Structures are given as C-alpha cells and as structure tokens.
Amino acid sequence: MNRRHVFALAASALLLSVSAPAFAQETVKIANISELSGPGATSGVNWRDGAAMAIEEINAGGGILGKQVQLSQYDSQSDAQTSRAMVQKAIDEGAFALLGTVYSGSTIVNMLVAQQAGIPQMTGSEAPKITQLGNPYIFRTSFGAQKSMPKIAAYLQDEMKVTKVAVAWVNTEFGKGGHDAFVAEMKERGIEIVADVPSENAQADFAADVVKLKGSGAEAIFVYLTEEESARFLREARKQGISVPLVGETTLIGQKVIDLAGEASNGALGHVSLTPDAPVPAVQEMAKKFEEKYKYRADHNAIKGYIGAYAIKYATEAVGELDSQKVAEKLHGLTLKAAENPGILIDISWDETGEVSRESYLVEVKDGKQTVKATLPAN
Amino acid sequence: MNSRNLILVLVGIAALIAAPLGQGNYVIYVLCSWLIFSIAAMGLNLTLGYAGQVSLAQAAFMGIGAYTTALLTMAGVHWIFAAPAAMVLCFVIGLVLGYPALRVQHHFLAFVTLAFSTLTFLVLRNEEWLTGGSLGLVGIMRPKFLGFDTMPQLHFYYFTLAVFVLVALLFWGLVHSPWGRAFKALRENPIRANSLGVDIRRMTLLAFAIGSALGGLAGALAAPLVQFIDPPAFSLMHSLKILLMVVVGGSGYFFGPILGAGLVIVMPEFLRFTEGYYLMIYAAMVLVLMIVCPTGLIGLGRKFASQFKGRSVRGDLKEGAKL
Amino acid sequence: MTEFLQVVLSGLATGSIYALAAIGFTLLWQASQTINFAQGEFVMLPAFFVLIGMHVLGMPLIAAMIFALILSLILLGVIFKKFVIEPMLPHGTLPIVMATIALGILMKETVKEFYSAEAQPYPSLVADRTLDFFGAAVSTQDILNLVVSMLVVVALQFFLSGTRTGRSMQATAQNPQVAEILGVNIKRMVLYTFLINAALAAVASFLISPIYLAKFSNGEPIGLVAFIAAIVGGFNQIRGALVGGLLIGVVDNLAAIYVSAQYRAAVPLILLIVIILVRPQGLLGKAEGRAV
Numbered sequence: 001m002n003r004r005h006v007f008a009l010a011a012s013a014l015l016l017s018v019s020a021p022a023f024a025q026e027t028v029k030i031a032n033i034s035e036l037s038g039p040g041a042t043s044g045v046n047w048r049d050g051a052a053m054a055i056e057e058i059n060a061g062g063g064i065l066g067k068q069v070q071l072s073q074y075d076s077q078s079d080a081q082t083s084r085a086m087v088q089k090a091i092d093e094g095a096f097a098l099l100g101t102v103y104s105g106s107t108i109v110n111m112l113v114a115q116q117a118g119i120p121q122m123t124g125s126e127a128p129k130i131t132q133l134g135n136p137y138i139f140r141t142s143f144g145a146q147k148s149m150p151k152i153a154a155y156l157q158d159e160m161k162v163t164k165v166a167v168a169w170v171n172t173e174f175g176k177g178g179h180d181a182f183v184a185e186m187k188e189r190g191i192e193i194v195a196d197v198p199s200e201n202a203q204a205d206f207a208a209d210v211v212k213l214k215g216s217g218a219e220a221i222f223v224y225l226t227e228e229e230s231a232r233f234l235r236e237a238r239k240q241g242i243s244v245p246l247v248g249e250t251t252l253i254g255q256k257v258i259d260l261a262g263e264a265s266n267g268a269l270g271h272v273s274l275t276p277d278a279p280v281p282a283v284q285e286m287a288k289k290f291e292e293k294y295k296y297r298a299d300h301n302a303i304k305g306y307i308g309a310y311a312i313k314y315a316t317e318a319v320g321e322l323d324s325q326k327v328a329e330k331l332h333g334l335t336l337k338a339a340e341n342p343g344i345l346i347d348i349s350w351d352e353t354g355e356v357s358r359e360s361y362l363v364e365v366k367d368g369k370q371t372v373k374a375t376l377p378a379n
Numbered sequence: 380m381n382s383r384n385l386i387l388v389l390v391g392i393a394a395l396i397a398a399p400l401g402q403g404n405y406v407i408y409v410l411c412s413w414l415i416f417s418i419a420a421m422g423l424n425l426t427l428g429y430a431g432q433v434s435l436a437q438a439a440f441m442g443i444g445a446y447t448t449a450l451l452t453m454a455g456v457h458w459i460f461a462a463p464a465a466m467v468l469c470f471v472i473g474l475v476l477g478y479p480a481l482r483v484q485h486h487f488l489a490f491v492t493l494a495f496s497t498l499t500f501l502v503l504r505n506e507e508w509l510t511g512g513s514l515g516l517v518g519i520m521r522p523k524f525l526g527f528d529t530m531p532q533l534h535f536y537y538f539t540l541a542v543f544v545l546v547a548l549l550f551w552g553l554v555h556s557p558w559g560r561a562f563k564a565l566r567e568n569p570i571r572a573n574s575l576g577v578d579i580r581r582m583t584l585l586a587f588a589i590g591s592a593l594g595g596l597a598g599a600l601a602a603p604l605v606q607f608i609d610p611p612a613f614s615l616m617h618s619l620k621i622l623l624m625v626v627v628g629g630s631g632y633f634f635g636p637i638l639g640a641g642l643v644i645v646m647p648e649f650l651r652f653t654e655g656y657y658l659m660i661y662a663a664m665v666l667v668l669m670i671v672c673p674t675g676l677i678g679l680g681r682k683f684a685s686q687f688k689g690r691s692v693r694g695d696l697k698e699g700a701k702l
Numbered sequence: 703m704t705e706f707l708q709v710v711l712s713g714l715a716t717g718s719i720y721a722l723a724a725i726g727f728t729l730l731w732q733a734s735q736t737i738n739f740a741q742g743e744f745v746m747l748p749a750f751f752v753l754i755g756m757h758v759l760g761m762p763l764i765a766a767m768i769f770a771l772i773l774s775l776i777l778l779g780v781i782f783k784k785f786v787i788e789p790m791l792p793h794g795t796l797p798i799v800m801a802t803i804a805l806g807i808l809m810k811e812t813v814k815e816f817y818s819a820e821a822q823p824y825p826s827l828v829a830d831r832t833l834d835f836f837g838a839a840v841s842t843q844d845i846l847n848l849v850v851s852m853l854v855v856v857a858l859q860f861f862l863s864g865t866r867t868g869r870s871m872q873a874t875a876q877n878p879q880v881a882e883i884l885g886v887n888i889k890r891m892v893l894y895t896f897l898i899n900a901a902l903a904a905v906a907s908f909l910i911s912p913i914y915l916a917k918f919s920n921g922e923p924i925g926l927v928a929f930i931a932a933i934v935g936g937f938n939q940i941r942g943a944l945v946g947g948l949l950i951g952v953v954d955n956l957a958a959i960y961v962s963a964q965y966r967a968a969v970p971l972i973l974l975i976v977i978i979l980v981r982p983q984g985l986l987g988k989a990e991g992r993a994v
Contacts, residue, residue, distance in 0.1 A: 081605045201711065260821055260822075296820065626796060
C-alpha cells in the first residue's frame with residue numbers, strides 16, 4: 001500500500017469534486033476575483049459592483065438557462081500571487097465561469113490556472129500581452145491597449161497633424177503596457193517621441209515631470225496615468241502653463257478626474273470606449289442605476305464588470321447547456337448586438353484570441369463636462 | 380531533545396504529510412505558501428529573535444532568491460544548483476549590508492534594510508533586460524528530481540515539505556549549538572556576553588546573513604510554486620508581513636514563526652465571511668495582541684501555562700525527573 | 703536655470719509638508735522611543751475629519767478644520783498614547799513597531815470601508831492662483847505650505863526652548879530619570895508631545911490634501927518619506943527633521959530631472975544609506991548618549 005495509490009485516490013477525488021457539480025447543480029456558480037483591497041481596490045470594487053448588479057438583474061429576469069446564478073467574491077488583494085491562488089480556489093469550489101481580474105499583472109498569472117481547468121474567464125485587464133499568449137479561455141471586456149493606441153495615433157496624426165509627441169506614464173505594469181503599445185505605434189507612423197517621462201505610483205509632486213515635458217518641444221503630450229495621478233498632473237500642467245494639447249485614455253478625462261482636477265481638466269482630450277458619459281442611452285441608464293444602487297459614480301471598470309457578467313449569460317444561452325468548454329468555444333468569433341442582447345450595452349465582438357472590437361469615442365473636457373468630439377469605428 | 384518532544388515532532392511531521400491528502404489544489408497551494416513563508420520567517424527569527432536586530436528586507440531577500448532561481452532555472456540550470464546559488468548571493472548581500480550598518484547604533488540595520496528593500500524593488504522593476512520589468516517573469520518550470528516531477532501541486536507540496544523539514548532540523552541544531560547558546564546569552568544580557576568574550580558584532584552579522592540566506596531559499600521555492608514573479612510581490616509591505624509573522628507567533632521561540640506564518644496566511648480564510656472588513660478585524664487583532672502580550676502567541680501560551688504551573692506542570696516535571 | 707528654480711521651489715513646497723510629518727516622528731522618538739509606523743496614516747486621516755465635518759455635518763471649512771483638529775488631538779494624541787503606546791512601553795520598541803503598523807492598516811481600511819475607496823477633492827484655504835517668480839510658476843498653495851510650515855517650526859522651537867513647559871519636555875526627552883528627580887511631571891510632558899504630534903499631523907494633512915487629494919492609501923508614501931527625512935536630518939533634532947524634509951522634497955525633484963526618472967525614488971534612499979554610514983546621527987543631529 002503505497003504513496004502512489006494514495007496519490008491516485010487523492011487525484012480522482014479531486015477530479016470528482018471539480019466535475020461532479022457540473023451535472024447536478026441547481027444554481028450556476030460564477031466567481032468574481034478582483035482587487036477588493038490593496039492599491040487596486042478602487043478599480044476592483046467598481047468591477048465587482050458592476051458584475052454584482054448585472055447578476056442581480058439576470059437573476060430577477062430568470063437567471064441563465066432558467067437557473068439562478070450564485071456569484072461568489074474572491075479578493076486578489078491587488079497581488080498577482082494571491083489572485084492566482086484565488087482563481088485556483090474558485091475553480092476548486094466549482095466555478096462555471098470566472099470574472100476578473102482588473103490588474104493586468106494579476107490576469108497574466110491567474111489565467112494560466114483557468115486555462116489548465118478549461119474555465120472561461122472574462123477579464124477587465126487591458127495589457128496587450130494577455131490575448132497574445134494563445135490562451136483559449138481568456139476574454140476581454142474592453143479592448144487592449146494595442147487596439148486603442150492605433151485609434152489615438154490615427155487621431156494624433158490625421159486630425160491634429162502632430163509630428164512630435166511626449167509621453168508621461170506611470171511606471172507600473174498598467175502604465176508600462178500602455179506606454180510600450182503607444183511608443184510602438186508612434187514609431188510605426190514616424191512620429192518622433194521627444195520626451196519619455198515615467199513617474200512613480202502614487203507620486204505627489206509632478207513639478208519635475210511637467211518641467212521636462214514643457215521643455216521638450218512636443219506638439220502634444222500623451223498622458224497615461226491612473227485617475228488620481230492624472231488629476232495631480234493636470235493641475236501641475238495648468239500651473240506651469242503647458243499650452244500644447246494633453247491627450248490620454250479614459251484615465252485622463254474620466255468624470256472622477258474632472259471632479260478631482262477641477263478647472264485644470266478643461267481642454268484635455270481622451271479616448272474612451274466605456275464611460276458613463278458615452279453617447280449611448282443604454283450605458284447612461286446603466287450608470288444611473290448603478291449610482292442609485294451603490295451611491296457612487298460608475299467608472300469604466302464597473303461597466304466592464306457589468307458587460308462581462310452579461311457576456312457569460314448570453315454565450316451560455318447561445319450554447320444551450322452549462323458547459324464551460326463549449327461556452328469558451330462559442331465566445332471565439334461571437335458578435336453580440338446590443339439590440340438583441342441589451343445587457344451588452346454596445347455591440348461587441350470577440351476574435352480568436354479573445355480580443356474585443358467595439359466602437360469608441362474621442363472626448364474633450366469642456367467646462368468640466370465630457371463632450372464627444374468624434375466616434376472612432378471598431379477596428 | 381527529550382523523547383516526549385521527539386514524539387510530538389514526529390506526530391507533527393506525520394500530520395504535515397497527511398494534511399494535503401484529499402484536498403483541492405487551492406488548499407495545497409495555501410499549505411505550500413505556509414511552509415515557504417515559515418522558512419522566510421525562521422530566517423528573520425534568527426535575525427530578530429536571537430540576534431535582536433530588526434530587518435525590514437526579508438521579502439526583498441525572497442525576491443533576490445526568487446529572481447536568481449527563476450533566471451538560472453529558465454537558463455537550464457537545475458534547481459538543486461540554482462537554489463544554493465540564490466542562498467549564497469543573499470548571504471553575501473547580507474554581509475555587505477550588515478557590516479556597515481551594525482558598525483553603528485542599535486536600530487540602524489532597520490533603516491538600512493528599509494532603504495534596501497525599496498532599492499531592490501526599483502532595480503527589479505527598472506532593469507527590464509534582466510528581470511522582465513513590471514510585467515515580471517512568466518513560465519518558471521518546477522524542478523524534476525530523478526524522475527520525481529514536482530509539477531503536480533501535491534508533488535510540489537512534498538518537495539517543499541522536504542526542504543522545510545531539512546531547514547527546520549538544521550535550524551534546531553544551530554540554535555542548540557554552543558554558537559546558538561551564545562546568541563541567547565547575547566539577547567539576555569549583551570554587556571555580560573561581551574565580557575565573556577562573545578564577539579557581538581560578528582555574531583549578529585552572521586545571524587543576519589544566515590537569516591537573509593533563508594529568505595533567499597524561501598524565494599527559491601516561491602518562484603516555482605507560483606511559476607510567476609513580479610516586483611510588487613517582494614515589496615516592503617511583504618517584508619512587514621513576514622515581520623508580523625515572527626512577532627505574532629513569538630520571536631525568539633523556535634515554533635513562533637511557524638505558528639505566526641500559519642496564522643498570517645490562514646487568517647484571511649477564516650475572516651473571509653466578513654468580506655471587506657477582514658483586514659480591519661485582522662489589524663485590530665494584531666493591535667490587541669501587541670498591547671496585551673507583546674511576546675506573541677507563544678509568549679501568551681506560556682503566560683497561561685505558568686498560571687497553572689503550581690499544580691499540573693509540577694507533576695510533569697516530577698515525571699521528567701524520574702525518566 | 704528657470705527649470706532648476708522651478709523644481710527647487712516646488713520641491714521646497716512639498717518638502718515643507720514632509721517636514722511637518724518628520725518633526726512629529728522625531729518628537730515621538732525623543733519623548734518615548736516610539737517609532738510610529740502609522741505616521742503617514744496620521745497625516746491621511748485629519749483630511750477626512752474635515753470632509754466629514756463639511757459634507758456630513760454641514761460645517762463651513764474653517765469650523766470643519768477646527769473640528770478635525772480637536773478630533774485628531776483626541777484620537778491621534780490622547781487615545782493613541784493612553785491605549786496603544788503606554789501599555790507597550792515597558793516591552794521595548796518592537797511591539798510598538800508592529801502595533802503601529804497594524805494601527806496604520808486599521809486606519810486605512812476604516813476610511814476605505816466607511817468613507818470611500820476613491821480619492822476625494824479637498825478644499826484649499828487660499829484661492830488657487832499662480833504667480834511668476836523669476837520665470838518659475840509658484841502657486842498660492844505652495845506659498846501657503848512654506849509659510850505655514852515655517853511658522854509652525856519657529857513657534858515649536860520657541861515653545862520648546864523659550865517656555866518652562868517646553869524646557870521640561872526637552873529635559874524629559876534627554877533624560878527622563880533626572881527630569882523626574884527635578885520634579886518634572888514626565889507623564890504629562892510625554893502626553894504634550896503626543897498632542898503636538900497629532901496637531902502637526904493635522905496641519906500637514908490640511909496642507910497636503912488640496913494637492914495630493916484625500917485618499918485612504920495616501921499614508922504609505924507620506925509615512926515613508928517622513929521617516930527617511932527624519933533619519934537624514936537627524937532623528938533627535940527638530941531642525942534636522944525640517945532640513946531633512948525640505949531636502950528630500952528637493953532631491954526627489956532634482957533626481958527626476960538630472961539623474962533618472964526611473965530611479966528618482968532611489969536617490970533619497972541612497973542618501974539615507976550614505977548618511978547612516980558617514981554621519982549616523984543625521985545631518986544636524988547630535989550623537990545619542992544611549993548605547994543600546
């Protein structure tokens with residue numbers, strides 16, 4: 001009687017515990033793994049609340065394939081290793097599909113676990129690498145930086161006629177991903193990068209950064225910082241009198257940043273795909289409901305979480321049975337129209353890598369309000 | 380070690396062998412992290428509990444160990460060579476850091492290690508050509524030993540357990556050697572120890588360097604466990620977490636850090652039903668423990684035990700005397 | 703040259719706030735050998751008291767600040783000393799270190815759960831205007847920070863060396879046994895120190911939050927910088943902490959421009975290590991009498 005036997009027993013017990021509920025379950029188990037504590041808590045909590053609101057609506061409307069959905073929450077603590085453990089735990093506990101995480105560094109690690117178990121995973125992360133690793137179980141809820149940067153680059157080149165640009169970015173895995181994608185796109189288009197200024201996470205004083213950018217001779221500055229840093233940056237830029245346009249992503253011109261930076265945010269330009277202010281009634285309605293329910297304003301992560309939960313519902317119902325494997329297969333190449341699937345808010349399609357296509361908007365801040373300057377088609 | 384303790388230890392090891400059987404991957408993963416953090420905490424315990432120096436860089440040493448092991452194993456070197464290399468590197472860095480810091484006053488090692496911890500983070504993040512930068516290193520392989528592949532979670536657990544038991548035995552030998560006894564003398568009365576001819580500075584320095592090397596070994600195990608490493612996993616917050624393990628468990632006690640590591644890692648599981656509040660409750664518990672019993676849980680246990688000493692423990696002692 | 707002036711001025715304005723937190727650090731260390739790892743959270747919290755005063759209780763800004771100051775004195779001064787530090791004092795520094803780390807997490811998480819996980823805009827005391835100073839842009843907030851910090855430090859120095867109570871506090875810090883023999887009420891002097899630390903933290907909070915925004919996680923970087931500033935300047939001197947704070951503010955900015963933006967955070971740390979090796983008592987500190 002030996003170890004080998006014990007191992008075999010343990011292994012088969014393990015297999016049983018994972019696969020058995022798939023046949024007998026009365027409810028559909030969906031697990032959300034996000035940053036509920038630590039530095040990513042703001043994003044992670046938004047994402048969780050968006051997903052929870054969607055699941056509540058889904059259950060009120062009869063659930064998935066007539067079965068109620070049970071959403072369980074796991075805290076990644078904004079830490080990649082913990083997120084991996086939590087995904088493992090969610091799968092051990094019989095999750096049918098996964099939501100999360102928002103941090104790219106976490107997703108890159110924990111998606112390996114979901115891949116081994118063959119469980120589809122809806123992520124909120126935007127780092128380009130995620131869909132380039134050939135993982136057939138990972139799906140985005142919003143397109144990655146390598147899809148948004150060409151849209152911004154085209155706007156910089158064709159509309160603004162910029163030939164020299166400067167980049168200000170936060171030196172974390174979030175900022176690094178965006179920075180690299182942007183720089184690659186600029187090189188391809190022959191736009192010169194005259195200043196490349198990384199800053200620290202939670203940096204207080206942006207004086208030196210702005211001094212460098214100001215003296216660089218750039219015709220536009222691309223700003224890729226998180227919300228609070230964007231607000232501090234915008235104020236410092238206003239103080240030192242930067243006159244060239246500041247262009248960024250959602251994190252530069254979101255309502256949160258406008259509230260924090262006040263007057264200094266006027267004139268900033270940003271590319272956004274999902275924002276509570278998108279000129280789409282369904283999105284605005286979702287944002288309104290969210291604010292009534294949770295007493296704070298939804299950001300893009302809340303909308304992503306909401307869409308992610310609905311995507312699982314629609315894909316599962318398109319398959320017609322609770323089979324994680326088939327749902328993952330179904331999602332590849334799937335297009336969901338908001339007209340037939342209202343929970344998806346804006347038309348969306350997934351390609352073979354799990355990457356997303358969706359139209360997006362170029363927004364300018366005027367008098368403390370986002371105004372849409374242009375609609376950029378899906379690419 | 381008397382026979383009763385020996386039996387207890389053997390029962391403990393048997394329990395550790397049986398613990399993961401029939402458990403899910405997640406539970407085994409948690410057990411692995413407990414053993415790994417126990418090794419790191421034991422290292423810090425040597426620095427803190429025996430030599431009386433605060434190091435705020437234990438996670439940084441884990442990071443150095445993890446990156447060294449990851450880079451070497453990914454370049455084709457076997458773990459059995461990569462891990463000792465990581466330990467030697469940490470040992471040497473420990474000497475280089477500790478030598479000047481211990482030259483001056485009591486608490487300066489804490490400050491130097493504080494700075495070192497953040498510097499390590501910056502180097503790991505910025506030197507992208509070597510470390511992969513903020514995106515980290517993915518795809519670290521788990522080692523194979525003569526046909527025993529540690530790739531399955533359960534196998535990796537037994538591999539970790541073997542290393543853990545080995546380290547614990549060596550550590551036990553170390554603190555019960557004449558050398559280890561000198562530490563105790565040092566901790567209890569430094570001036571007297573000095574007059575007895577103990578070279579305090581050299582002893583302390585060696586303790587710090589060995590403690591750091593154990594941090595490196597923990598890192599060498601953590602890298603293949605997670606199969607991914609990135610700089611934030613070894614930041615100052617994590618050094619403080621390891622420090623917490625040692626102090627909560629009871630610094631200066633052999634089993635203190637092992638108990639502490641278990642609590643720090645498992646506690647969030649027990650408090651998960653409180654959702655967002657668990658960190659608050661957790662912090663409040665540490666705060667109360669420190670106020671009520673600054674010597675940690677083992678100290679608290681002894682305090683209770685000594686209250687009953689009058690009757691029950693006396694009997695034991697008599698029994699012991701007969702044996 | 704304008705560039706240089708700009709970063710130095712901005713660095714001084716930010717550094718003056720670091721200095722306030724660093725001074726509190728050194729005071730606590732002197733009075734009770736307490737290394738307060740929650741010092742950053744002490745600076746984070748009063749801003750939220752102000753926000754509660756304004757948005758929950760409907761007070762005007764000034765009233766809310768007074769409310770916040772009083773709350774800080776009670777919670778971060780009296781309660782902190784009586785119920786956290788005092789029971790641990792006989793057991794040396796380490797339990798205090800652990801307890802203040804835990805306290806910091808507790809404060810941070812409480813704000814996150816009961817107020818908000820998001821950064822909050824925070825009102826400034828002065829109208830936001832930018833002035834031109836030999837080509838460098840200086841905001842009214844910058845000037846306010848510098849002026850208030852300097853006034854506080856001067857007032858504190860005057861109090862410590864010019865008044866009876868202040869001198870008793872210094873005596874307590876230098877040698878509690880002797881001070882006690884000379885009839886100083888040590889417990890009261892230590893309490894004063896904790897109250898001053900709480901007040902300094904509150905002032906730092908009021909000054910930094912308009913720029914830094916009020917957020918639960920702000921404490922960690924502020925606490926770390928204050929700690930470095932205190933060691934660099936001299937752990938046992940108020941002037942030292944002031945110089946340390948200003949120096950770190952300026953060095954951080956200069957490093958970003960002239961050394962490497964990626965390693966800007968490393969420069970103050972390397973400075974710290976060099977200071978410890980070359981001049982362990984800090985730039986302006988006096989060598990400490992205690993051997994162990």
